[in-house]
Amino acid sequence: MKPAPFDYYRPATVEDALAALGTSETAKVLAGGQSLIPAMNFRLSQPDLLVDIGGVEGFDRLDVGPSGVMIGASVTQSRVMASDEVAEAVPGLRQALHHVAHLQIRNRGTVCGSIAHADPAAELPALAIACGATLFLQGPAGERTVDAGDFFLGPFWTDLGEGEIITGVHFPSEPADTVTLMDELAWRSGDFAITGVAAAVATRDGCVSGARLVSFGVSGVPSRMAAAEQAVLGFAPGDDSSALYGAAYEDGGDAVDDIHATAEYRREALGALAVRSVRAALASNGNGTGV
C-alpha cells in the first residue's frame, strides 16, 4: 500500500521544526523513516504533516569526547556503527547495532529514531538504559534532558511530550572496569529480538562488582532486571549459575505470550541470556578488553 496524502516540510533549524510540529495535532517527525514509512504504507499511521529533520542544522553531529559519544538526531545507525572512535568509547553500540535490522535499513534508520519509536523488542532503547545514556529533548516548553532509564513507558510509548523532538542522545564512555554487551535470540539475523539482554557489567578482582541488566522483547518495555542485578553481585567465572538464572527468570514475570514465543519460553531464554551475557562480560574483562 501507499501512504495517505500528507504535507512535507524540511526545516533547516530546530526552531522551524518545532514551530511546524505545533501547527498540526497529527504532525510527525520523519527521521530515517524505517519504522514510520512502513507504518504509513500500511496506513497504521496517517500524519497530515511530516517534518523531515534530515536537514536540521547540528542534528548530524557525532562527537566522541572524553565523557562519551553524542549522537545527533539525524545520524544513521550505519554511521555510528562504522566509527572506530565510537566503538572504542562505547563498544556496546557497534555490537548492538549489528543486531538492528539489516544494512539497507541501518543506512537510513537513525539511533535517535529507534529510541523515539520505542519498539519493545528494539536493541537501542535497552542498550541506552544499560549504558546510562541521557536523552536531549527540545519542545514548545524549551529544552530538557531525561535519563534513558526514565524514558521508556510502554510499547511505542515514551516520556516524549507533544511536539517534542529528541535532538540527541549521549552515551557515556564505558568505565574502565565495565564491559557492556548485548545478546539476543531472534529467528533470523537482523530481526527484532524474541528475547534479549543488554548488560553493563563491572568487575573487581575477577568478580562482578555491579551490573545493569536490561531485558528487551520480553514485556512491553525494556526493563531493568532487579533480581538478577542483585543475584549477580560477587559472581565469578567458575560459579554455579543457577541462582542468577533463577533470578533472571523471576525478572521475566511480565513476559508476553505471542505468535513468536510463549511467555514461559521467553522467561527461560531470559535466564539463559543473562547467564551467557555475564559470563561473556567476565571473559572479555579477563582478556584485557574493556579493562
Next chain:
Amino acid sequence: MMDTSPGSREVDVAATINGMQVTHRVPARLLLSDFIRDVVGLTGTHVGCEHGYCGACTVIVDGDAIRSCSTLAVQADGSTIRTVEDLATDGDLTPMQQAFHENHAMQCGFCTAGFLMTLESVDPDDYREPEQVVDLLSGNLCRCTGYQNIVNAVCSVWEVERS
C-alpha cells in the same frame, strides 16, 4: 510562530539516476520505488512487501544500499541513484551478474535486482568469511533458491573460501 502548515503536498525531485538527470514534480507521498518505476520508468527495481522487509526494492543512493519502498522520493532529492539497469553495459553482464547466471542463483528472478544492488554497494574486502556473506545477504529475501546458489555466486566472485 507559524499557524498553518509550512509543508507542501507536491514537491520537486531532482536526482541523477544511472547517470541521467531527472526532475519531476510529484506528490510528497510518492515512494522512491514508485518514482523509479512509474515516473522514471525503470522497472528493474521490484516491489515485494512494500514495508521494508524483503529487500526486493534495494537501490543505491549516494553509495549506500537502501530500501526504496521505505524512502520517500522527496528524500532522494539532490541525490545520485543507481538501479539494476546501471550494472550491465551494452548487454555485457558484470562479473556478479554473470556468476548469478552460471551458479543458477535465481529462479523467478524477482529478488535478483535487490541482491545485486546490495552486493554492488559494499566493499568485498569487508566480507572475507562465508558467514559474513550470509549475514550481508540477510536483508534480502528469496523465495525460490534456498540461498545456497546465491551464496555460491558471491563467494566465487569475491574469492571467499567456503568450508
